[in-house]
Amino acid sequence: MNSLQLEKLNPQQHTAVTSEAQHLLVLAGAGSGKTRVLTHRIGWLIAAGLASPYSVLAVTFTNKAAREMKGRIEELLEAPSQGLWIGTFHGLAHRLLKAHWQQAKLPQNFQVMDSDDQLRLVKRIIAEMNITDDRIQAKQVQWFIGAQKDEGRRAQYVVASGDWYQDTLKAIYTRYEEICQQSGLVDFGELLLRAHELWLNNPELLAHYKQRFTHVLVDEFQDINDIQYAWLRVLVGNELSLTIVGDDDQSIYGWRGAKVENIQGFELDFSGAQTVRLEQNYRSTANILNAANAVIANNNGRLGKDLWTDDDEGAPLRLYAGFNEQDEARYIADEMKRLIAAGTSPTEIALLYRSNAQSRVLEEALIHLQVPYRIYGGVRFYERMEIRNAVAYLRLVLNRQDDASMERIMNVPPRGIGNKTFESLRVMARDQGCSLWQAAQLALANNALAKRAANALQAFVELIEQMDSKVMGLDDLGEMIDYVNKHSGMIEYHEKEKGEKGRARVENLNELITAAQSYNSELDYDSSAELLALFISEASLDAGDAQAEEHEPSVNLMTLHSAKGLEFEYVFLAGMEENLFPHKMSIADPGGIQEERRLAYVGITRARKELTLTYAESRRLYGSETFNSLSRFVREIPDGLVNEVRLRSTVSRPANFGLQQQMAVEDSGLSIGQRVAHAMFGEGTITNAEGGGAQTRVHVAFDDGTERVLMLQYANLQPV
DNA sequence: GCTTTGGTGCTTTTT
DNA sequence: GCACCAAAGC
Numbered sequence: 001m002n003s004l005q006l007e008k009l010n011p012q013q014h015t016a017v018t019s020e021a022q023h024l025l026v027l028a029g030a031g032s033g034k035t036r037v038l039t040h041r042i043g044w045l046i047a048a049g050l051a052s053p054y055s056v057l058a059v060t061f062t063n064k065a066a067r068e069m070k071g072r073i074e075e076l077l078e079a080p081s082q083g084l085w086i087g088t089f090h091g092l093a094h095r096l097l098k099a100h101w102q103q104a105k106l107p108q109n110f111q112v113m114d115s116d117d118q119l120r121l122v123k124r125i126i127a128e129m130n131i132t133d134d135r136i137q138a139k140q141v142q143w144f145i146g147a148q149k150d151e152g153r154r155a156q157y158v159v160a161s162g163d164w165y166q167d168t169l170k171a172i173y174t175r176y177e178e179i180c181q182q183s184g185l186v187d188f189g190e191l192l193l194r195a196h197e198l199w200l201n202n203p204e205l206l207a208h209y210k211q212r213f214t215h216v217l218v219d220e221f222q223d224i225n226d227i228q229y230a231w232l233r234v235l236v237g238n239e240l241s242l243t244i245v246g247d248d249d250q251s252i253y254g255w256r257g258a259k260v261e262n263i264q265g266f267e268l269d270f271s272g273a274q275t276v277r278l279e280q281n282y283r284s285t286a287n288i289l290n291a292a293n294a295v296i297a298n299n300n301g302r303l304g305k306d307l308w309t310d311d312d313e314g315a316p317l318r319l320y321a322g323f324n325e326q327d328e329a330r331y332i333a334d335e336m337k338r339l340i341a342a343g344t345s346p347t348e349i350a351l352l353y354r355s356n357a358q359s360r361v362l363e364e365a366l367i368h369l370q371v372p373y374r375i376y377g378g379v380r381f382y383e384r385m386e387i388r389n390a391v392a393y394l395r396l397v398l399n400r401q402d403d404a405s406m407e408r409i410m411n412v413p414p415r416g417i418g419n420k421t422f423e424s425l426r427v428m429a430r431d432q433g434c435s436l437w438q439a440a441q442l443a444l445a446n447n448a449l450a451k452r453a454a455n456a457l458q459a460f461v462e463l464i465e466q467m468d469s470k471v472m473g474l475d476d477l478g479e480m481i482d483y484v485n486k487h488s489g490m491i492e493y494h495e496k497e498k499g500e501k502g503r504a505r506v507e508n509l510n511e512l513i514t515a516a517q518s519y520n521s522e523l524d525y526d527s528s529a530e531l532l533a534l535f536i537s538e539a540s541l542d543a544g545d546a547q548a549e550e551h552e553p554s555v556n557l558m559t560l561h562s563a564k565g566l567e568f569e570y571v572f573l574a575g576m577e578e579n580l581f582p583h584k585m586s587i588a589d590p591g592g593i594q595e596e597r598r599l600a601y602v603g604i605t606r607a608r609k610e611l612t613l614t615y616a617e618s619r620r621l622y623g624s625e626t627f628n629s630l631s632r633f634v635r636e637i638p639d640g641l642v643n644e645v646r647l648r649s650t651v652s653r654p655a656n657f658g659l660q661q662q663m664a665v666e667d668s669g670l671s672i673g674q675r676v677a678h679a680m681f682g683e684g685t686i687t688n689a690e691g692g693g694a695q696t697r698v699h700v701a702f703d704d705g706t707e708r709v710l711m712l713q714y715a716n717l718q719p720v
Numbered sequence: 721g722c723t724t725t726g727g728t729g730c731t732t733t734t735t
Numbered sequence: 736g737c738a739c740c741a742a743a744g745c
Contacts, residue, residue: 062734090735114735188735223734256733355731357737377733411721418721541735561732583731599732622730623736 004043004076009036012278017041019243020050021274025266026245029307030292030605031283031567038219038245039069042084043076045215054083055214059232061223063088063542065565069219085213089228090188090541093195097186098523098534103202104194107184109399109533112540116383117404118142118187124407125175128430135165136172144169145176149189150225150257152196183403183435189227196231210239221246221266225257233269242270248303249296252561252599254591263303281307281605283567285314288611291637292604298636299594316643318612319634325358325575328616329365331645332572335612336371336555339570346372348569349555352603354581359557362574366555376558380543386494386505387512391536393484397467398533400437403429407436413493416456421449463487475528477516477535485509515539560603571607576615577628578687600633613642629687675720676700683720 006014013033016026017040028034042058045051060066070086085092094112097104113121122145123138148158155174160167180186186194199206216236218224221244224232236242244266251260267273281289289309296302322328332351340346351362351373359375366373381387389412392405400406411417428448429439440457443449449457467487471480485491494505516535525531556568560581575581581600586592604611613634618627634642677683684702698712 088735094735112735115733191735252732253734255731357730360737414722416721420721543734559732561734585731595732620736 004040004047006040006044009033009040010280012276012280013037013040016276016278017044018048019274019276021272022241023266023270023273024241024243025263025273025275026243026278027275027303027305028245028247028278029281029305030247030250030602031281032278032307033282034245034247034278035069035072035219037278038217038243039072039076041243042073042215042217046077051215052083053077053081055212056084057092057213057216058084058086059092059216059218060086060088061220063091065219066091088541089231090191091538093191093231094537094541095523096195096198097191098537100198100202100205103205104198106186106194107399110184110186110537111395111399111402111533112191112537113180113185113187113404114383114540115142115188116388117185117408118145120407121176121179121185121404122172124426125172125179128426129172129175131168131172133168136168141169141172145173146187146189147257148173149187149193150227152193152227152230154193179403182433183401184399185402185404192227192231196227196234199231199234206234209235210237213240215241215243217243217245219245221263222248222251222260223253223258224262225259226262229259229262229265236270242266247305249299249305249598250564250602252564252595252602254595277305279305279307281309281311283608284309284605285311285609287314287316287641288604288607291317291611291641292601294638294641295597295604295633295636296601299597301594315610317637317641318610318645319576319642320612320614320645321630322614322616323618325361325616325619326365328574328614329362330368332362332574332612332614333365333369333371335572336366336570337369340371340555344570346553346555349572350563350566350568350570350606351555351557351572351574352560352563352606353557353574354560354583354599356559358575358580362557366557372552372554373557374554376556377562381508381511381515382539382542384505384508386490386508389490390481390485390488390509390512391539393464393467393488393490394471394481394532394536396437396464397471397484398529398536400464401435403436409488410436410460413489415460415489416452417460418453421453421457424449471532472529477519477528477532478513480528480532481513481516485513560599563606564602567606567608569607569609570612571603571610572612572614573603574614575619576613576631576634577619578631579626579628580619580621581631581633597633600631676717677720678702678715678717686717 006017009017013036016024016037026034026037028037038058042056045056046053058069060069066087070081070084073084073086074081087095097106097110101108101110119138119142122141126136126138126141148155155170155177158170158173160170180190213235216232218232223246232242244263246263248260248263251258254260267275284292286309289307293307320328320331322331336346336349336351339349353359353362356377363373363375382391389409392408395402395405396409410422425436425439425443428443429436432439432442434442440461444454444458444461447454467484471483474480474483491506491509494502494509496502497505519535521531521534521538523534525534579587582593582596586596615628615630615634618625620626674686675683676686678700681700681702682704684700687699687701698715698717700717
């Protein structure tokens, strides 16, 4: 094990890697060598004879992280990581449920349902229950069900409060569980919940895994939710050794159920845990790091860490004020072009923003200046419509009870099965308590449909049956998918589609064949049908970023959330404005602001060499002109670290552009950010202005917590 | 039964 | 200002 060079670690890293404490908490600041510590610790445990590859379980949050860790461990061990379990919570849960489907009370061929399937199912249930009240929205119901499962709560344990809204949610959730069980479908939350119940209901199984694993290691622990924590806690118990690595300052998924408090819970539940802080940063210059520290210091309830670096001061941060969002984008594109011309690789440049909607203007500027860029986090491969359709065919072939898939592709490509037919099948399925497929059989047998519809449906049923007999006879995954692509009529359909779109879809369908051919399962299977089932369900758990094709070297565009875990020499943070970042939706809530601040911290610490912050004095947002003030996060950075860039000479400001509103506001002796009093609403602060002239409206955040938009000419605001 | 028009409402995203 | 979803034409 030559690569395991412990002497190259700093003292804290060394302590963490070689700790013999049963439980270990590594608080690892940004850029402090977190992944290095984790992989080296696994290597060390094995080298020291404290663990064997077979007895180590490593958990991450993304497949990408799991792949990377696996690769790095294999490098360290200089051998394939055989027997070692590395995966995401969901991937591991899936693996367990596949292996122990009987104990988990699931059909052997159960499939994983992604959030799109889930939403469709929720919509179907809402329609089926004849709920028309618009207080019930499918998205919200979906969110509710997810949140319940993340907290380990099944429908029967949701409190029946007597409140109509709550009780309706409970009823939908109940029905949702029923249908999932009947169709053999498991959503993301369900994977975790079932895996947890698997431990609880099968002591002998739990004992088996407690015997097998000696060491459990978890990365990005700040992102863990309640059900994941519970699963882990039952497995580790008092017997196993647990190492967790995380950074409470980088917890940015609270809105999705992640609970930082679980780090504190760890210290309580696993008593005697050793804590190691990694505070030396090897990534950024001192200026960048100091800026990050200054910003995050405004949060409270932190576990506390002080990042420091040996590195030089480096260049000061730059702050650019564009007069509008186009100007902001142009500045960024210009600067990127300059960096690339000076020899910087585009791959070392990143442009980060709070929300995806911001990317368009930025992209336009990059295109204009011919800066090659790559945008992360669009629609992922397995979420593309055509791919999901192809997969739905395969799923239906494997399992006729899979209503979600049946619903999806019954009329794709269009084959004359319309809404009416659909509706009668749904009603029938519901009344009989059977699947859509069985309802179709029934309808055909009873001549319950109009002739045209019956013919179309008959053809569809035969198509699926025929696929079944043909496809199951093949033993190559690629050939199976090829067959379905061709005979479903999808290829033909998309070929006829006009424009670039159709061509891309056909390409994607072919790419799916390639992906299937290179698929290797870690799990056992007895037949090609089982292999196909494994491929499909793992596809649902896969963002498909492994196949991300390499284009020419490009600059990287992504949201702040997707940037976590990455680093670049040059980072641009665009849209540093109140209402945008921190986002409007989070401003009212102190917890929300703190999470936004952690997001700012993540953004700043992505930069190695230079960080540029930009904002726009005026911005078209939702169609109307808005004037946001500089983000509080920029104001939290000490002055000495930031250089303000003003390049007004290169871009001439349209004489009259966007000024009317400000003038109208200023004419009345007021300005944005000013404290004012209103006769009825009391005192508050002007946060924004829109419109112009007599139509000028001002946004005022009143001290009672309400925000109001008032017509300036009638509001009679008095400066305080 | 599929395609075009109008109304709404607006983070962040992995699995 | 655009994208997405639901109701009315071909």
